[in-house]
Every structure is written in structure tokens, then in C-alpha cells.
Amino acid sequence: MTGAHNRFIQRWDGKRFISVAPQVPGHEASWDWWGWGQIHFQDHAGEWWVATGHGLLRYPRVKRLEDLAHTLPRAVYTAKNGLGGDGIFPLYEDLRGDVWTGAWGGLSLTRWERSSQRFHAFTASEWRNNTVPTAFCEDQAGDLWVGLWGGGLARRRDGHFTWFTKDDGVPEGSVFSIFSDHAGRLWAGTTRGGLLRIDDPSAERPRFVVYTAKQGLSSDDVGNITEDPWGRIYFWTGRGVDRLQPETGAIRHYTDADGLVPSGGDHNVAFCDRHGTLWFGFGGLSRLDPEPDRPEAAPPPIRITKARIRGTPYPASELGETDLSGLVLEPDQDEVQVEFASLSFAVGDVIRYQYKLEGAETEWSLPSDLRVVNYPRLSPGSYRFLVRAINADGLVSAAPAVVSFRLLPPLWRRRWFLTLAAMLAASLIYWAYRYRLERLLELERVRTRIATDLHDDIGSSLTQIAIMSEVAQRNGGEARATEPLKRIAELSRELVDSMSDIVWAINPRRDHLGDLAHRMRRFASGVLSGAGAEMEFQTPAERADAFLGADVRREVFLIFKESINNAVRHLDCKHVEVHLHLEGSHLLLSVRDDGRGFAGPSDGEGHGLASMTERARRLGGLVKTTSEPGEGTIVTLTVPLSRPVRVKG
Numbered sequence: 001m002t003g004a005h006n007r008f009i010q011r012w013d014g015k016r017f018i019s020v021a022p023q024v025p026g027h028e029a030s031w032d033w034w035g036w037g038q039i040h041f042q043d044h045a046g047e048w049w050v051a052t053g054h055g056l057l058r059y060p061r062v063k064r065l066e067d068l069a070h071t072l073p074r075a076v077y078t079a080k081n082g083l084g085g086d087g088i089f090p091l092y093e094d095l096r097g098d099v100w101t102g103a104w105g106g107l108s109l110t111r112w113e114r115s116s117q118r119f120h121a122f123t124a125s126e127w128r129n130n131t132v133p134t135a136f137c138e139d140q141a142g143d144l145w146v147g148l149w150g151g152g153l154a155r156r157r158d159g160h161f162t163w164f165t166k167d168d169g170v171p172e173g174s175v176f177s178i179f180s181d182h183a184g185r186l187w188a189g190t191t192r193g194g195l196l197r198i199d200d201p202s203a204e205r206p207r208f209v210v211y212t213a214k215q216g217l218s219s220d221d222v223g224n225i226t227e228d229p230w231g232r233i234y235f236w237t238g239r240g241v242d243r244l245q246p247e248t249g250a251i252r253h254y255t256d257a258d259g260l261v262p263s264g265g266d267h268n269v270a271f272c273d274r275h276g277t278l279w280f281g282f283g284g285l286s287r288l289d290p291e292p293d294r295p296e297a298a299p300p301p302i303r304i305t306k307a308r309i310r311g312t313p314y315p316a317s318e319l320g321e322t323d324l325s326g327l328v329l330e331p332d333q334d335e336v337q338v339e340f341a342s343l344s345f346a347v348g349d350v351i352r353y354q355y356k357l358e359g360a361e362t363e364w365s366l367p368s369d370l371r372v373v374n375y376p377r378l379s380p381g382s383y384r385f386l387v388r389a390i391n392a393d394g395l396v397s398a399a400p401a402v403v404s405f406r407l408l409p410p411l412w413r414r415r416w417f418l419t420l421a422a423m424l425a426a427s428l429i430y431w432a433y434r435y436r437l438e439r440l441l442e443l444e445r446v447r448t449r450i451a452t453d454l455h456d457d458i459g460s461s462l463t464q465i466a467i468m469s470e471v472a473q474r475n476g477g478e479a480r481a482t483e484p485l486k487r488i489a490e491l492s493r494e495l496v497d498s499m500s501d502i503v504w505a506i507n508p509r510r511d512h513l514g515d516l517a518h519r520m521r522r523f524a525s526g527v528l529s530g531a532g533a534e535m536e537f538q539t540p541a542e543r544a545d546a547f548l549g550a551d552v553r554r555e556v557f558l559i560f561k562e563s564i565n566n567a568v569r570h571l572d573c574k575h576v577e578v579h580l581h582l583e584g585s586h587l588l589l590s591v592r593d594d595g596r597g598f599a600g601p602s603d604g605e606g607h608g609l610a611s612m613t614e615r616a617r618r619l620g621g622l623v624k625t626t627s628e629p630g631e632g633t634i635v636t637l638t639v640p641l642s643r644p645v646r647v648k649g
Contacts, residue, residue, distance in 0.1 A: 009040060009050075011065045022050060022059060022068045043093050047074070051088035054078065056101060077112075082119030084110040092136030094144060102133030109133050109146075127161065137178035139186055139201040147175025147188060155201075169208035171196060177270075179225035181233065185246075189222030189235055195244070211244065216251040216352065216367055218242055224270040228278060228290040236268040241280055245293075245393075252392030253350035254288075261286045293393065300351055300389040302397040306339040320401075327405035337374045338403055342389035349392045359383040380409035504557075513587075514544030516553050517580055523557075524564050528576060531568045539580040546582060552639060555615045556589060559623060562608050563635045567593040573632070589637040597627045612637075 011018045040050040046061030048068065055078035062071055077083050085103030092100045097114040107121040108131060131154075135147030144156040151172050153164045164170050171193020179187045186198040194212035212220050223236035233244045240255040240263050254260050261284035269281035278288040303320025306313060310333050316324065320341065329336075342351045352367035359381055367390055375385075386400040411417055469488040504510055504519060517539040528535045560578075567573045573595035580589050609625055612635075616623040621639035 009065065009068065018066060020065050020068045022048075022057070022071070022073075041091060041093065043099070044097060049091055049093075049099060051091050051101070053087050055086050056083060056088050056091075077119065079106055082110070082112075082121070084108060084119075084121035090133060090135055094136075094138055095142060100133075100136050100144070102136075104132060128163070134174055134176050135178045135188070137180055137186065139180060140184040141202040143202065145178050145186060145188075145201065147178050149174050151175070151190070151193075153178075153188065164206070164208075168205070169210070171210050171212075173220075177222070177224045177235070179227070179233075181227045181246075182231055187225050187233060187235070189225055191221050194220045195222045195225075195233075195235060197246070211249075214366060215249065218253045218350070223268045226270040226272045226278060228272060229276040230290065230292055232290070234270055234278060234280075236263060236270055236280070236282075239263060241270070243392075248394055250392055250394040251350070259286060299395040299398050300342045300344055300391045302340060302342050302353075302387060302389040302401045304338060304387070304401045304403060305341050307403060308337040309333050310335050311337075322399070323402045323404075325402065325404040327403070329405055329407045331380065331408055331410040334378045334407060335374070335376045336378065336383075336385075336403075336405065337372065338385055338387070339372045340387045340401060341371055342397070344391055346392070352390045353387055354390060355385065355387040357383055357385050364388075378407055380407050380413060382406045504553075510553070511547055511550065512544065513539070513546040513548055513580075513582070516548060516557060517544070520557060520560050520578070520580065523561060524576070524578065527564050527568055533568065533574050533576060535576045535578065537578045537580075540582070543582055548587070548641075552587065552619060552641070555619050556587065556637065556639060559612045559615050559635075559637055560589060560591065562612050563591040566608055567591070567595055567633065570595075570598075572596055585641050587637075587639040587641060589635075589639075591635040592632065594632045597629045597631045597633055599627075599629050 009020045009022060011020075040048065042048050048057075048059035048062075050057040050059065055076055057073045058075040058077065059068060059071060060074045062068055079086050083101065083103065084107030085105045087104035089102045089104065090100075094100065099112040099114075101110045101112070102108055103110065107123065107127075109122040109127045111120050111122075112118070113120060132149035133146045134149045137145050139145060146154040146156070146161075148154060151166065151170070151174060153170055153175060154161045155164070166172060171190050173190035173192030175188050175190055175196075177187075177189040181187065184201070186201045188196040188198070190196060194210055194215075194217055197209040197211070198206050199209065200206050211217055217237060218239040219237035221238035225233065225235040227233055231246065233246060234241055235244070240253060240260055243252040243254070244250075256262055260280060261282050263282060267282065269279065269285075271279045273279065276290065278290060280286045280288070303322055304316060304324055305320045306316060307324060308314065309327075309329060314324070314327070338355075340353065340355075342353075344351055350369065352369050353371065354364040354367055355373055356362070356364050357375060360375075360378070360383065373385075373387075383405055385403040385405075388397040388400040390396050408414070469486075504515075510516075510519075517537075521535075521537045524535050524537065564576070567576055573593035575594045577592040578590070580587075582588070612623050612625075616637060616639070619639045621637060623638075624636045625633065626636070627633040
């Protein structure tokens with residue numbers, strides 16, 4: 001094995017390192033090394049190629065590496081004699097023996113053709129301008145793949161390049177390494193998008209599979225790549241070296257705790273020699289002798305190491321607990337923190353954790369190396385925290401560790417409090433209902449008492465006055481005394497009729513449409529029969545139980561009385577049609593007579609019509625009188641009801 005560092009080429013002979021500083025004529029004081037392991041190689045003809053910051057050196061074949069110390073280059077290539085640029089970055093020899101170089105500045109891609117011993121620098125028509133190659137690799141079909149600075153891949157087939165970018169599934173980040181494994185798959189490392197796998201590199205549109213930290217990588221910054229004899233893939237990351245098992249996706253992580261040299265930067269080295277030994281270099285060199293996986297490995301255990309309630313530690317064993325149950329937390333203890341851990345003594349075995357909080361979450365979290373989780377501002381309820389460990393081989397803990405607890409709700413949200421509040425609310429509603437019902441019953445009792453008193457006391461007194469006035473009129477001998485007594489009798493009887501209307505209006509047992517229709521029919525029959533007129537009265541029998549308030553009944557009845565009186569006294573009618581019915585939330589009354597009609601109201605008639613209009617206005621209704629001389633008169637009343645009509649079932 002050889003390596004380059006500080007202008008030296010080093011070889012490991014199995015026991016010790018041999019360092020050789022090749023001669024670089026004319027550049028002893030300014031020879032800059034570029035790259036990360038591909039800055040030199042020995043081609044199939046045994047010649048050595050060394051990249052520098054000032055061009056490309058080609059040394060002849062030597063018997064021993066040490067002979068390079070006193071061997072001059074066979075050729076020095078720069079931009080003046082064929083190279084596209086002097087700042088050489090990657091070097092690569094393809095299966096035909098041609099040497100590919102990438103350079104900073106100028107024409108970035110150059111190929112040295114072994115058959116012609118000449119360089120070909122790719123122009124803008126062949127290679128994209130300002131696109132710097134950073135890695136080369138051939139697939140099993142002989143196509144050349146090129147990694148690009150800034151991101152993306154290019155594939156050269158039949159002398160033409162095809163470009164693959166983020167739109168094709170290539171992740172973001174510069175590609176500093178491409179590797180072909182034993183199965184013909186290509187692997188590419190990116191600086192920001194993780195590890196890229198290409199299962200079918202010869203396909204017209206290859207399919208790209210990406211591994212990132214979400215799949216368990218220690219970092220999305222992936223550098224040099226190699227493979228061990230068992231087909232496991234090793235690659236540098238920003239946090240060490242990861243090992244990927246392609247068949248299972250299991251990932252093992254190696255760090256300086258396992259003897260790895262410190263990681264960082266783009267100039268790292270990963271190499272598998274012919275004996276199957278793995279070498280990793282950056283700020284030093286580490287060797288790994290891989291072994292096959294042990295199938296009998298046990299799943300990792302998991303324990304709760306600490307629990308905190310609002311920052312206060314909860315008692316737990318120093319060795320950890322697998323089950324913490326029965327915790328009852330007060331309403332102000334709504335912040336819970338849980339710490340957990342697992343142990344593994346296998347080299348490179350990285351333990352990751354998954355957890356979930358039943359009662360708030362349904363899915364396991366993504367695997368993570370964090371060993372503490374905090375749940376602030378939890379809602380009242382019962383919870384069960386579960387955590388399990390996952391080792392590098394993908395084995396999961398046989399049983400998760402558990403923390404069960406119940407967070408009590410505040411006083412005003414507890415079941416007994418809500419039950420008591422509901423009972424109290426129901427009691428208040430019932431009390432309000434009973435109070436309103438008692439007030440309504442009391443009001444009905446008052447109305448009944450008033451109606452009875454008016455009928456029994458005032459009515460009987462007025463009747464006595466009327467009778468006595470008539471008796472006095474018959475027995476009195478003087479003509480001057482007869483006329484006042486006659487007037488007293490008339491007024492008394494009118495008062496008796498008015499009082500009867502008032503008693504009927506306030507009587508709660510008469511609050512129905514049928515009661516109104518019955519009284520209207522009785523009144524109209526008495527008045528019209530005395531005047532020799534006929535009456536046709538229509539009202540729907542099925543709505544007789546519809547509820548009407550006292551005010552509505554009284555005002556409608558008085559408007560009806562006025563209409564009948566006008567028809568008899570002023571219009572000399574012989575036939576009257578009355579229609580009383582309900583339409584939706586309105587009460588409709590129509591009184592039609594065949595009297596002489598009128599063109600305009602007289603004083604008496606005008607006063608009567610004005611009274612009817614005022615009564616309808618108080619009910620929020622409308623009265624309309626239509627009449628023509630010789631055509632009779634029609635009085636129409638429309639009254640909106642203040643509440644939906646109630647019909648007894």
C-alpha cells in the first residue's frame with residue numbers, strides 16, 4: 001500500500017512504512033499536493049503519475065518504490081503542453097489505460113490517450129463550462145462516471161456525456177468519491193446529500209437510491225468509499241466511518257473511540273488491499289481487519305436511567321429501570337423528561353433509539369442517538385412512554401422500557417366537578433322552568449279571578465241598575481224622568497255587553513281559535529237576525545284548538561264587531577259572509593256584505609274605520625276596507641302571531 005502526504009509517497013511493507021520523496025525538478029520549494037488519495041497512482045505499465053498544484057508528473061517504472069527518490073520524471077505536463085489546467089485534482093486510469101485528470105481553471109477535463117501519447121482537453125462543446133470533475137469511476141459496462149464539484153454526475157458513453165442532476169434523483173452536494181462494488185453497483189458520496197447507490201448504472205435512466213441521516217448515517221457529508229470481502233460498504237463521513245450492509249440497510253459507526261484517526265475535510269482515504277485489510281486515512285492512518293457478522297448477536301437491552309417531573313428527579317435505580325408505573329402527577333406537573341440508555345461492547349456498534357408517547361403519539365420516532373426526550377405542557381390524561389434501542393445490525397430491544405403516568409386535570413376539569421356542575425345547571429334550569437310555570441299559573445289564576453269578579457260583582461250590579469231603571473221608567477209618571485231612566489238602562493246594558501267581552505278576553509280557558517270563532521258567530525247571529533240579514537260563517541274545524549293570546553282575541557273580536565255593526569247600521573245589507581282561518585303564522589279575517597257600499601267614509605264611518613285601523617296596528621297587523629256604491633263592502637284583516645301556532649295533540 002502507498003499513500004501521499006507532505007510531498008512524500010509512503011508504502012506499508014507489512015511491518016513498517018517506507019517514505020519516499022520523488023524528485024520534482026524546478027518545483028522543490030513550491031510543490032503543492034492536491035487531493036485525497038487519487039493524487040498519485042501506478043498505472044498498468046508500472047509508471048507512476050503524480051498530481052501537483054503546478055502540473056502532472058509522469059515517472060518511469062522503477063524496481064523499488066525507494067528508487068523514486070533519485071529518479072527524475074519522464075515527463076512534466078502543464079497547461080502549456082496539453083493539460084487543460086495546472087491545478088490537478090483527481091487522477092484516474094480507465095480500462096483502456098487512458099489517464100483522466102480534473103483541474104481548477106482553464107479546461108477542467110483532460111484525457112491522456114495511451115495510444116497516441118497525447119492529451120485531449122475537452123472544450124465547451126464537449127464538456128460544460130466551469131464544471132470541475134472531482135471523482136472518476138468506470139462501471140462494468142465500461143462507461144465512465146464523473147463526479148462534479150457543486151453536485152451532480154456525468155456519464156460518458158459512446159463518446160458523449162449524459163448529465164444527472166437533482167431532478168433525476170441525485171442529491172445535493174459535491175461528489176468527491178465514486179466506487180464500483182463486486183455486484184456492479186456504483187456508490188457515490190456527496191458533501192450534503194448523503195450516500196448515493198446506483199443499482200443499474202448501464203440503464204438509459206438509472207435509478208438512484210439515497211441514504212441519509214434519516215436512514216441512520218452519522219452524517220450527510222460522505223467522502224471516500226470502499227468495500228470489504230463480505231460486500232459491506234465503508235465510507236467516511238463528517239463524524240467518522242460508517243459501515244453499511246446493503247442487503248439489510250444496517251449501519252455501524254466507527255469513531256476515534258474505536259481507534260479511527262480523526263475525521264474531517266474532503267481529503268480522506270478509504271482503501272481495501274488485496275489481503276482484505278481496510279485502511280482509513282486523514283490526519284493519520286488506521287487499519288481495520290474486518291470479520292464476518294455474528295448472527296448470534298443478542299438484541300440490545302434498554303433501561304430508563306432518569307425521569308424528571310418539572311425538573312424534579314423521580315426516584316429510580318442507579319442501574320436503571322425497565323418499568324416505571326403508577327405515577328400520578330398534579331395539574332401543575334405537566335412537564336416530563338425521560339433519560340434512557342443501552343450498552344454494547346461491539347466495535348463500531350452504534351446504538352440508536354426510538355420512542356413514542358402513547359396517549360399523544362401513535363408512531364415510533366425516527367431512530368436517533370439522543371438519549372433524552374422532553375415533553376412540555378402535556379394535557380391531562382393517561383400516558384405511556386415507550387423507548388427501545390436499535391443496534392448497528394438493526395436488532396431491536398426485545399421489550400421496550402416503559403414509563404406510565406397519569407396527569408390529573410385541574411379541579412374544574414375533573415369528573416366529579418363536571419358532574420356536580422351539570423347537576424347544578426340542571427337544577428337551575430328546572431328551578432327556572434318551575435318558576436316560570438308557577439308565574440304563568442298564577443297569572444291564569446289572576447285572570448280567572450278577575451273574570452269571575454267582573455262577572456259576579458260588577459256584572460250583577462249593572463244588571464240590577466238596568467232592571468231598576470226599567471221599573472222606574474214604567475212606574476214613573478213624569479215624562480221628564482222617563483228619558484234619563486231610559487238612557488241609564490241603555491248604558492247599563494251596553495256596559496254589561498262590554499264587560500262580558502272583557503271577561504271573555506281575559507279568561508284563560510278561552511285562549512283558542514274555536515272560542516274566538518264561537519263568540520264571533522254568536523254575536524253576529526244576534527245582530528244580523530234582528531236586522532233581518534243572513535250570515536255565512538266559515539272557519540276550519542281542525543284548527544279549533546290553535547292557541548291565541550288574550551290581546552289577539554280581544555282586538556280581533558272588536559274589529560269584527562265594528563265590521564258587523566257597520567254592515568247593519570249604515571249599509572242596509574241582507575247577506576254577510578265571514579271567513580276566519582290561519583295561514584302559516586298569520587290569522588286572516590274577511591267580512592263581506594251586500595249592502596249599498598260607499599265611495600268615501602262619513603264622519604261616523606270614518607271614526608269606526610280609524611278605530612279598526614288602530615287596533616290592527618297595535619297587533620302589528622293590517623286592516624283593509626274595499627267598497628263601491630251599490631257593490632257592497634269587504635273588510636280584510638291580517639294579523640301576524642307573535643309565536644308559532646300551537647295545536648293540541
